[in-house]
Every structure is written in C-alpha cells, then in structure tokens.
Amino acid sequence: MSTVAVEVVYRGIFQKTLARNIVRSIVFAARKEGKYGTAFGRYGDSPERNGIPAKQFAIVADDAEELEENLAVYEAQEVDVTINVDDTMCKGIESWAWYGLQPINALTKPGGTLIVTSRQETDALIEDIHRKDEPYNLSVLTSVPSFSGLWVYKDDHTDVRILGALAKVCPQLVSLESMVEAIQDQGWDDLKVRSAERAYERAGLRPVEPGEGNDETPFTFDLPGWTTMEEGLVIRGIEQGGGFRGAEGGYQPVRNSVFKKYSTRSMRPIVNFETCIKCTLCWLQCPDTCFDVTPDGLYDANLESCCGCGVCEAVCPVPECVTMINEAEFNDNASQYEAWQQNPEGYKQWMASLIEGEKKVERTHGFHHVGGYDEQLAAAGED
Amino acid sequence: MTTLQELPQVRGVKNIPLQEGFTSGHRTCQGCESALTMRLMIKAAGPRTIVVGSTGCMYVANTTYYSTPWVVPWMHTQLGSSGSAATGTAAGLASMMRKGKMKDEPINVIAFCGDGGGVDMGLAGISAALQHDEYNLLILCYDNESYANTDIQVSGSSPWGANSTFSPPGKVHRIMNRRWKKNTAPMLAAGHPSCRYVATACASYGLDFTNKVRRALTIGGPTFIHVIDPCPKGWDYDPKYSHELGMLAVETGLWVQYEIADGELILSGPSRAIGNGVRHRKPVREYLQRQGRFAHLTEEDLEFFQGRVDDSWEKWWIPGIVPFSPPAGDGA
Numbered sequence: 001m002s003t004v005a006v007e008v009v010y011r012g013i014f015q016k017t018l019a020r021n022i023v024r025s026i027v028f029a030a031r032k033e034g035k036y037g038t039a040f041g042r043y044g045d046s047p048e049r050n051g052i053p054a055k056q057f058a059i060v061a062d063d064a065e066e067l068e069e070n071l072a073v074y075e076a077q078e079v080d081v082t083i084n085v086d087d088t089m090c091k092g093i094e095s096w097a098w099y100g101l102q103p104i105n106a107l108t109k110p111g112g113t114l115i116v117t118s119r120q121e122t123d124a125l126i127e128d129i130h131r132k133d134e135p136y137n138l139s140v141l142t143s144v145p146s147f148s149g150l151w152v153y154k155d156d157h158t159d160v161r162i163l164g165a166l167a168k169v170c171p172q173l174v175s176l177e178s179m180v181e182a183i184q185d186q187g188w189d190d191l192k193v194r195s196a197e198r199a200y201e202r203a204g205l206r207p208v209e210p211g212e213g214n215d216e217t218p219f220t221f222d223l224p225g226w227t228t229m230e231e232g233l234v235i236r237g238i239e240q241g242g243g244f245r246g247a248e249g250g251y252q253p254v255r256n257s258v259f260k261k262y263s264t265r266s267m268r269p270i271v272n273f274e275t276c277i278k279c280t281l282c283w284l285q286c287p288d289t290c291f292d293v294t295p296d297g298l299y300d301a302n303l304e305s306c307c308g309c310g311v312c313e314a315v316c317p318v319p320e321c322v323t324m325i326n327e328a329e330f331n332d333n334a335s336q337y338e339a340w341q342q343n344p345e346g347y348k349q350w351m352a353s354l355i356e357g358e359k360k361v362e363r364t365h366g367f368h369h370v371g372g373y374d375e376q377l378a379a380a381g382e383d
Numbered sequence: 384m385t386t387l388q389e390l391p392q393v394r395g396v397k398n399i400p401l402q403e404g405f406t407s408g409h410r411t412c413q414g415c416e417s418a419l420t421m422r423l424m425i426k427a428a429g430p431r432t433i434v435v436g437s438t439g440c441m442y443v444a445n446t447t448y449y450s451t452p453w454v455v456p457w458m459h460t461q462l463g464s465s466g467s468a469a470t471g472t473a474a475g476l477a478s479m480m481r482k483g484k485m486k487d488e489p490i491n492v493i494a495f496c497g498d499g500g501g502v503d504m505g506l507a508g509i510s511a512a513l514q515h516d517e518y519n520l521l522i523l524c525y526d527n528e529s530y531a532n533t534d535i536q537v538s539g540s541s542p543w544g545a546n547s548t549f550s551p552p553g554k555v556h557r558i559m560n561r562r563w564k565k566n567t568a569p570m571l572a573a574g575h576p577s578c579r580y581v582a583t584a585c586a587s588y589g590l591d592f593t594n595k596v597r598r599a600l601t602i603g604g605p606t607f608i609h610v611i612d613p614c615p616k617g618w619d620y621d622p623k624y625s626h627e628l629g630m631l632a633v634e635t636g637l638w639v640q641y642e643i644a645d646g647e648l649i650l651s652g653p654s655r656a657i658g659n660g661v662r663h664r665k666p667v668r669e670y671l672q673r674q675g676r677f678a679h680l681t682e683e684d685l686e687f688f689q690g691r692v693d694d695s696w697e698k699w700w701i702p703g704i705v706p707f708s709p710p711a712g713d714g715a
Contacts, residue, residue, distance in 0.1 A: 013412070013616050047532050049444065050412035050616050096410065097447035149619035150535065151546045152675040224449055235446070238406050238454045240430065251401035256408020258450045264413060280396050284589045285626050287418040289407045289452075305407030309414035309615075310623030324623075365413075366621040367675040 003061040003070055004173045005079040006166070007107060009093060010056070011086050011266065012048035014147040014366060018085060019056040021159040026058035026166070028182035029174040035060050036067040042075050044096060050366075051264040051307060053093035060173060075107075081170050082108045083162055086145040087118035088266040088327040090128040092218050097259035101218035103130035110134030113169045113205065117143040117158060119361065120328055122206050128331075131213035137205040139169050144380075145266070149366045154373040156380065157195040160188065164199030176200050221258050249295030255305050261288065262333060265308030267324040267363060269301050270351055273340050275321045282312035282322055292337075300337035310365065325354045326363055385477050385519055388431065388489040390597040396590045400426055409452040411444040414622025416612040416629060417497075417525045419586045421445070424493065424523060425455055427596035432491040435472055437505060438462040439497035440532040441525060462500045465522055466508030469494035469605070473518035491600050492519065498526040498540035501609075502567050513575040513605045521599045521606045524567065527614035535617040539565040542637075543691070544684055545676045547617070552679040563691065568609040569704045572643045580606040582642035587613075587629030588652050595642060595651075602644065611638045619675025628673060636664035636692055639703035648701065658702060667692050 006026055010019040020039075027037035037060040045054035057076055061067035070076070084090065084104050092101040105114050114136060116125055122140050129138075141161055148154035160183055167176040180193050230236075244250030269282075276298055283291040283299045290306040291299040301312070308327065316322040340347040364376065393399055404425030411418040421441055425432060434457045436442050442459050445452055460468035473492045480487040494512075496505050501524035509522050529547055530536040537549040542564050546552055550559035572581040580602045584592040592610065599606035613628040615621070620628065632638040633653050640654040649655075656662035667689045671677040680688070696702045700709055 047440075047443065047534055048616075049410055050414070050622055052410060052412075097408070097450040149675045150616060151619045152678050229449070235449055235451050237451060237456065240454060241403055241406070251403075253403040253406040254454075255406050256450055256452050259408045259410065259447055261408060261410070280399070284396065284399060284423075285419065285587075287411065287415045287422065287625070288409075289403055289405070289422055293401055302407070307413050309625070310621070311414050311626055314623040315626050364621065365623065366615070367619050367678070368621055368624075368673070370672045370678050 002172065003059065003066055004170065005070065005076045006058045006081045006083065006170070006173065007076060007079045008056045008083045008085065009089055009104060010054055011089075011147065012045065012052040012054040013050045013150055015085050016048060016054070016150070017148065017153045018146055018159055019054075022083065022162055023056045023058040025159070025163050025179070025182045025186065026060065026174065028185060029178040030060040032178040032181050033174055035062060036064050037061070038067060038071060044074065051266065053089055053095050053263060077107070078109045079107045080109055080112050080173070081166060082112070082114045083166070084114065084116045085158065085162070086266055087116050087120055087125060089263065090116060090125050091214075092130060092263055094260060094263040097256070098221045098223045100220035101263060103218055105129055105132055105136060108132070108136050111136065113137040113139055115139045115141060115162065115165055115169065117141045117145055117162070119144060126208060126213050129213045130218060131211050131215055132208070133210050135210055136208050137169070138208050139165060139203055139205050141165050141199065141203070144361065144363065147365050148373065152367055152373065154376070156377055157192055160192045160196040161199035164196035165203035168200045168203040169205060244292055244294050247295055251293040253289055255289075255302070260304045261307045262304050265306060266327050266365070267308045267310060268303060268306060268327050268330060269310070269312050269322050270325055270354060271299065271301060271336055272321045272351060273298050273337065274344070274348070275318050277318055279317060281315040281317070285311050285315045287311065294337055298337065300335055303333035320355060323355050323358065325358050326361065329354060329357070385473070385480060386487070386489040387519060387601050387603060388429065388491060390427070390429065390601050392594050392597060393590060399590065399593055400429070402426070402430065404428070404430060404432065404453070404455040406452045406454060408450065409445045410447045411440065412614075412616045412622065414615045414625040415440075416586055416614065416625045417441055417527055420525045420592070420610050420612055421495070423586055423589055423592055424495070424596050427593040428491045428493060428600055430455060431489065432493060433472060435460050435465065435468045435492070435494040437465040437468070437494070437496040437500040438532075439500050440527070441495060441497065443532050460494070463504030464508055465494040465496035465500055465505050466510070466512035469520040469522055470512045470515050470518055473520045477518065491521070493521045493523060495523045495525060497531070498524060498528060499530040499538045502526065502540040502565050503538050509571065509607065510574065513571060513578040513607060516577050516604045518605060519600075519603060521596070521608065524607070524609045525612050526609060527612045527617060528564070529614070529617045531614050531617045540567070543688065544680055546679065547676070557679055557681070558684065566706060568607065571607050577604070578606065579604050580642065580644050581608075583609045583611070583638070583640050585611050585629045585633060585638065585640065587626045588633070588640070591640065591652050598642065598644065617676065620673055624673065628670065631665065631670040631673070634665045635667045635670045636696055636703060637667060637670060641704065648704070654703070657696070664692070664696065
C-alpha cells in the first residue's frame with residue numbers, strides 16, 4: 001500500500017508540452033505495472049502565461065481507492081520527487097499574487113528527491129535552493145533547459161531523459177522497463193529510448209543535509225480573508241509614482257507589492273550606463289514598467305519587477321548596451337545603477353565578464369523561425 | 384455633454400509623459416504587447432481617467448487575486464459589454480455632473496476589449512456606443528488575434544491558417560482556420576458616419592499610438608481605436624520579438640495604420656509610405672515564418688497568403704481598407 005507523488009515545476013507555456021510528456025508518461029508506465037495513476041495540472045496555473053512558474057503532477061497508487069484519496073486537491077501536500085526543468089527556478093517560484101516566493105523544494109518529502117536540469121555545478125545549485133529542516137536528495141541532469149512554445153515542440157529528449165533519471169532515483173515509482181515501454185507506446189523512436197536508458201545509468205544523488213542551502217527567508221504575505229475584504233470587492237489602486245528613489249528628478253512608479261513577477265525571469269538585462277544614448281526605447285517598450293528613470297535620464301531596470309522578456313535588448317539601438325544574461329549568474333535584485341555609480345570601473349569589468357560568459361551558452365526562449373529548432377538540435381549534437 | 388481634457392499631441396518620443404497609470408506586477412506573459420498597449424494608453428490619457436475592461440487577458444492577468452497594477456480607477460465588465468459599459472459610465476458621469484452630485488470636470492472614459500470581446504461578442508454594443516454622439520468615450524480593442532486568455536481559440540480576428548486550440552493543423556486538413564481576418568475598424572468607420580474618430584495602431588509605434596489615444600479623447604463623442612498586439616503565447620515566438628513582430632505586421636502591409644478623423648482618412652507611419660509608393664511592402668513570409676502558429680504553412684500557403692495581401696493593396700477601392708470597387712464607369 002503506497003502512493004507516490006511527483007511534481008514537475010516548469011515555465012508556463014514554454015515547457016507545457018515538456019511537463020505534460022513527463023507526467024503522462026509516468027502514468028502510462030505505472031499502468032504497465034498494474035498500478036493506478038493520474039496526471040493533472042495545478043488548477044490555479046490555468047490560464048498559463050509565458051515564463052510564469054506552473055506545476056503539473058503525477059500521482060501513482062497501488063489501487064483505485066488509494067488514488068482517489070489524492071485527487072481533487074489544488075496542489076499535493078508533499079511529493080516524493082520534485083522535477084524542476086529550469087534551474088533558474090531553484091531560487092524560488094512565485095505563481096500568483098499573495099502567493100509569495102515558494103521554495104522549489106517546498107513540497108519535497110523528507111528523504112525525497114529534487115531533480116534539476118542544469119549545466120551548473122551541484123554546489124552552485126544548492127546555494128540557490130532554500131534550506132530545509134529535513135534531508136533530501138538532489139539529482140542534476142546535465143542539460144540546457146529546454147524551451148519551446150505552445151504549438152511547436154523542441155524535441156531535444158529532455159522529457160525521456162528525465163523519465164530515465166526518475167526511474168533510477170525513485171525505484172518505488174516504476175521500473176526502467178515500464179518506463180521504456182511507455183516511451184515506445186507513445187510512438188517515440190528508439191533514439192529516445194536510448195536517451196532514457198543513458199540518463200538512467202548516469203543519474204546520481206547528492207544528499208542535501210538539513211540546513212544546507214540558501215538561508216534567505218522567502219517573502220510571504222497574509223492573504224486577505226473574507227472578513228478583511230472591502231465592501232463590493234474594492235481593490236485599492238496603486239499610488240501615484242514620484243521622483244527616483246525619493247529624489248527630486250527622474251521618475252519611479254509605485255508597484256504592485258504583492259505580486260513581483262521576478263521569478264518568471266530566466267534571463268535579466270544588464271545595462272551599460274556609459275554607452276546609453278538615452279533614446280527611451282527600453283523604458284517605453286517595456287510591458288512591465290520595470291525601468292526607473294534616473295534624474296540624469298538613464299534607465300535602471302527594477303529587478304523586482306523585470307520578468308526577463310528581452311524586449312529592451314531587442315529594441316536597444318546600441319550594441320551591448322542592454323544585454324540579456326542567464327539569471328543563474330546572479331544572487332540578488334540589487335540596483336545596477338547604484339552599483340555603477342559607486343564603482344564605474346568595477347561595474348564595467350563585471351559587465352564585460354558576464355557578456356563574455358553569455359556567449360558560450362546559448363539560452364533560447366522559444367520559436368525564432370521555421371526550422372530554427374532543428375538547427376539548434378543539430379548544433380547541440382555537434383558539441 | 385461633458386467637457387474634454389486638454390491633451391496636446393506629443394512631439395517626439397522624449398516628451399511622452401513619465402507618469403504611469405498601469406504599473407508593474409501583472410500576471411501577463413513575458414513580452415506581452417497587450418500589457419504595453421494598456422500602459423501606453425493610460426500614459427497618453429493621464430491620471431484623470433476611468434478605465435472599464437471587458438473579460439480577457441487584460442482583465443484576468445491584471446487583477447490577480449485581490450491585487451492590481453492599475454493606478455487609475457478600473458472596473459471589470461462582461462465579455463461582450465465594453466460598448467455598453469463605456470456608454471453607461473460616460474452617461475453616469477454626465478448625469479452626476481449635471482445634477483451637481485460631483486464636480487464638473489473633464490474625466491476620460493476608456494473601455495477596452497480584446498478581439499474576442501470586441502470583434503466577436505461585443506460588436507453590437509460597440510456599434511451602439513458609437514452612435515451615441517452625446518457621450519465622450521474611447522473604446523480600445525487590443526487585438527492579439529485569438530481568445531488568448533483561455534489558451535488561444537479562434538476569434539473573428541484570427542488570421543487565415545493560424546494554428547490554435549480550435550484549428551490545429553492535421554494530416555488531412557492542413558489549414559483549419561479558413562476565415563480571413565475581419566476588417567473591423569473600416570466597418571465601424573463606414574457604419575457610423577457621425578463617429579468622429581476611428582483609428583488603427585500598434586504599440587510598437589509608441590509615439591503614434593500615444594497621439595492617436597490623445598486625439599480620440601479630445602475630438603469629442605464616442606471613438607474607436609483598434610490596436611494589433613503580437614502575442615508571444617498564441618503566436619508562438621520568443622517574447623523578445625514582440626516589438627519587431629508588431630513592426631513586421633505593418634511593414635508587410637498586413638496591418639494598415641491609419642486614422643479616420645471627421646471623415647478624412649490619413650495613413651500613418653510605414654503604412655503611409657507604402658500607400659504613397661515610397662516604400663515597398665516586405666514579403667509576408669518574413670512575418671509568417673517567425674511565428675510557430677504558422678509553422679505548418681507550405682510554400683503554396685505562403686503564396687496564397689501573399690496573394691490576398693497583394694490584392695488588398697492593388698485591387699481594393701481604398702488600398703488595405705475598403706475591400707470593394709466603385710460602381711463601374713464612375714471611377715474612384
């Protein structure tokens with residue numbers, strides 16, 4: 001008598017198909033062993049938005065009755081395995097307003113496992129992941145996070161590699177043989193089977209001790225209850241903005257204090273304040289109102305509200321004035337403008353090293369043009 | 384009739400107001416052009432504005448459980464009722480001011496709707512609103528070419544051939560959305576001769592859009608603006624290309640930017656250059672092949688699409704706008 005629960009934490013829309021492939025295959029594999037299972041998305045995540053962290057679950061039980069006990073829940077209370085398909089979510093996820101920042105391992109059971117797809121070192125990931133009071137295991141699947149879109153799926157085998165690794169780290173869920181059968185049943189080719197088997201062989205566990213990891217306290221809010229809500233469901237509007245950081249000049253909007261959106265970001269802009277020509281385009285074209293206008297007419301990305309879409313980089317007319325950098329490189333949301341003012345030379349070097357590093361690993365955020373995914377897969381195969 | 388605000392035309396992008404009326408902290412997609420449309424719309428209109436929003440992404444994503452990014456007063460209205468809600472709000476304000484129950488001051492009324500709410504469901508209500516000459520209001524339709532909030536179903540504004548939850552390409556039938564996009568703004572302009580202002584725009588051309596909102600709010604009476612919003616989720620592209628795809632929609636001649644003010648048609652931006660023959664239209668494939676929703680189109684489909692766009696510029700009475708010909712022998 002046992003129930004095994006798995007959650008997949010993924011970037012909304014970008015990894016929706018990937019997450020679905022994983023949770024469905026788990027249930028198909030469980031059926032091969034005569035077990036009962038169900039795969040579902042967290043109700044509150046729908047409608048999904050590009051990049052906003054979302055969850056899908058697979059629950060496997062020995063009999064139908066046991067399975068039913070675990071259904072009709074908004075979100076499982078705890079899971080045996082958490083699968084995180086984008087390493088930048090190791091810093092925590094904020095799905096909705098009043099939700100706060102949920103640690104990536106919040107639902108992972110004591111002794112459970114967190115699987116992460118990443119090219120980072122295991123220890124670098126542990127620095128990002130919030131500490132827990134109970135021990136758990138970390139298993140890193142070496143891979144660039146797989147991103148595609150709603151209609152065209154980039155089939156880079158991330159789905160089956162995770163399934164292979166999952167069979168290894170959680171043998172009580174299903175065996176590798178059942179997993180392989182489930183992969184074949186879906187009409188996927190032998191290459192995908194081999195990818196799953198190779199991931200099974202390579203998957204390792206790194207035990208994480210209690211107290212090990214990021215000691216930041218994730219921000220939380222008190223959800224207003226029905227007695228504290230205002231009559232007629234009035235929601236107070238945001239206050240008018242004012243000068244930059246309390247100064248006379250510039251402009252800084254007041255922002256929604258209970259939904260910050262920065263955990264949506266898997267890349268962040270870094271701004272070269274010295275080459276900026278003050279053309280206003282990054283500020284004007286930002287859908288998230290994330291640029292504060294400094295008194296001297298520069299634009300400082302407010303990194304609590306930036307969701308990392310990259311439009312600012314795309315519209316900036318100056319080469320490498322706004323550059324998107326992998327979010328994994330950073331550990332805080334501090335102001336770049338202030339850092340530059342305090343130490344212009346140091347800021348310049350810091351920026352140059354980040355831009356140099358970025359050129360080595362390509363991180364894509366979906367569809368660029370017809371055939372683009374094939375080119376990326378071919379290029380990855382050559383490595 | 385209530386009084387109108389003074390909102391002078393903005394000369395140059397550097398003079399766009401700094402003040403925000405729609406700020407950070409909304410649960411839209413990365414690179415959401417509709418959120419940008421909201422932001423620029425309220426930037427142009429200023430703080431003394433009431434916004435009414437019908438159901439759609441810009442309702443659901445912006446009022447995430449008991450929180451909001453709106454600085455100005457905002458109220459939700461039902462999916463098809465942007466027109467009636469705008470009229471009601473403007474009429475209510477006028478009546479309260481007439482009776483002395485509130486200060487007589489100019490307040491902008493803007494109702495927005497998506498293409499589902501405006502081009503499909505709310506069309507009748509918008510039509511009625513545009514007939515009520517005594518009320519000052521603006522109805523803004525942000526068009527992301529699908530019911531994007533509920534995960535991309537076909538609307539009357541979805542383009543031919545686009546992949547969607549309702550029109551997935553199959554092995555037997557490749558093209559499942561066989562309808563051509565509705566020609567909404569010209570329909571409303573032609574159908575409501577007393578409406579003084581109808582325009583089309585795109586937030587990628589931020590200054591042009593800002594000025595169109597200001598003209599709509601200051602000309603008097605009910606007005607309508609139709610804005611095209613590239614949607615990274617439903618169109619399936621890397622969010623950083625939102626701005627570029629908006630520009631491509633105009634540069635390929637697929638989306639025509641213009642304003643019809645007091646019966647006079649003026650093309651704006653690249654559309655004007657294309658209309659004057661100063662600039663060539665870019666091939667439509669440059670736009671289509673950048674989007675996952677058109678990834679299944681074949682060479683033949685691309686040519687068909689291009690042919691329809693060419694026809695709209697070469698055969699229509701008013702290129703890109705009026706799709707029929709004058710009576711034979713009359714000349715145009």
